Amino acid sequence: MTWFSTNRKAAPVALVSALAMICLSSCTSAAAPGSTDPAASGQCSKVTALVNDVQNPWNATLAQGMTDQATKLGVNLTIQNAAGVISTQTSQLQQAVTSKPDGILLQATESDGLVPAVKIANRSSVPVVTVNANVGQGADVVTFVGVDQKDYGIALAKLVEEALPNGGNVAVIQGVVGNPVEIDRTEGINETFAANPSIKVVTTVTDSWNNADNLAAVQDLLAKYPKGTLDAVVAEGPEMYVGAQYAASIGRNDVKFIAGDYPLEVKAAIEAGHLYGTILQDGATIGARSLDDLCSHITGKSVPTPTDFIDLPSITSKNVATFQTSWHW
Known part of the structure; x- marks a missing residue:
């Protein structure tokens, strides 16, 4: 028997189940996304997050960061899993707009292919913050949160x-x-x-x-x-x-x-x-900050634009003891 692993660990079942839906409630609508003017002051109470593939362990840490921050902020958060399929995510984005959330967090499955769906959110004045993977030109987003x-x-x-x-x-x-x-x-x-x-x-x-x-x-x-x-x-x-x-x-x-x-x-x-x-690349930090930025925009506070990057430290044997981690791949 070889001692090295060949099977990537899937995200824990309990975590995936918990992320499937965290609450729904009524909400106020937000100002148009991407505007140079601050968003109209409103409540950040209902947010939909569209994750590329929550079975991917790193994406699960991203979603967990969103979930933990939603608890801290008192936000009712719904997380939907596209399973890496752009047609699924396009449909999810369109349906999310119909449900009239205060805003949408989007980890894009594909850059250019999602531009038309994001434009639907733009026309409905639902602000979109892209997370970890951005969308192409022509779509109007509040900011991109992640790393370069x-x-x-x-x-x-x-x-x-x-x-x-x-x-x-x-x-x-x-x-x-x-x-x-x-x-x-x-x-x-x-x-x-x-x-x-x-x-x-x-x-x-x-x-x-x-x-x-x-x-x-x-x-x-x-x-x-x-x-x-x-x-x-x-x-x-x-x-x-x-x-x-x-x-x-x-x-x-x-x-x-x-x-x-x-x-x-x-x-x-x-x-x-x-x-x-x-x-x-700290997924939990990115997830938490993406919700922070979306809620800041919704409530009329300033947000770093067009990007909000986090640091990318290099880790080798020289500094590995300094950096802790808790997730599996």
Whole structure:
């Protein structure tokens, strides 16, 4: 029996059930979103959050952050799960507008495809705050809360450069190709490496942010590139810990592995020396701040626009003891 995991842990059933619906009540309507003038002062009492896929453990932390903040603020919050399907999320957004919430939190399944649905919210004067994954041009949103995903990709590439001070051959593992987050992270990685002649990207593959696919990708990479021909592998998500554990189990300590995000498994892999490092993107903080910003807008307070970014610290063996985490991937 191998000791490394290949199955990503789903969000706890109790959490998913609790997030399915947290209360409905009447509410006052908000001012038009995206206006340069403050929103008309009103009550932030009824909010709908549309999450890309709540079965994704990181998205579950995002939703939990929204839920915890809703409890603190006394907001009746409904969370709907699109399961990664844009047609589902489009329908959910249209139905949410019909229910006349004070506002909508939207983690987009697709950037450009959701623009028409957001425009429906705009015409109905329902403010929309985008969270973690933004929508394309033409849609009017109050602000985007999350991280600069291109900066995230740059930070991943910088970790590779730190791990390989003399340069080397690097493989890039993308997440879900076409997802707004993947597009921006890949752009940041590619631009950073393009400016560094000591780094050569020998191949780009995908694992769709999936543990089993990451393992398969790493197995293929290590079979194709024997010792001395591959120096680092960087993935755009936390699933990289699986491939890194596999590499350690077969003695491929010649390759440095870099992950994204910080579940307990990534923390343990850094402590064990299997992963060189990762980038911390705190989902709970993003979820809480998104509701804060939406309610601030609804009640006439100022909100950072057009973006409200949180920090992206890098974590390696040098500082891993400083950063705690509590979620699984």
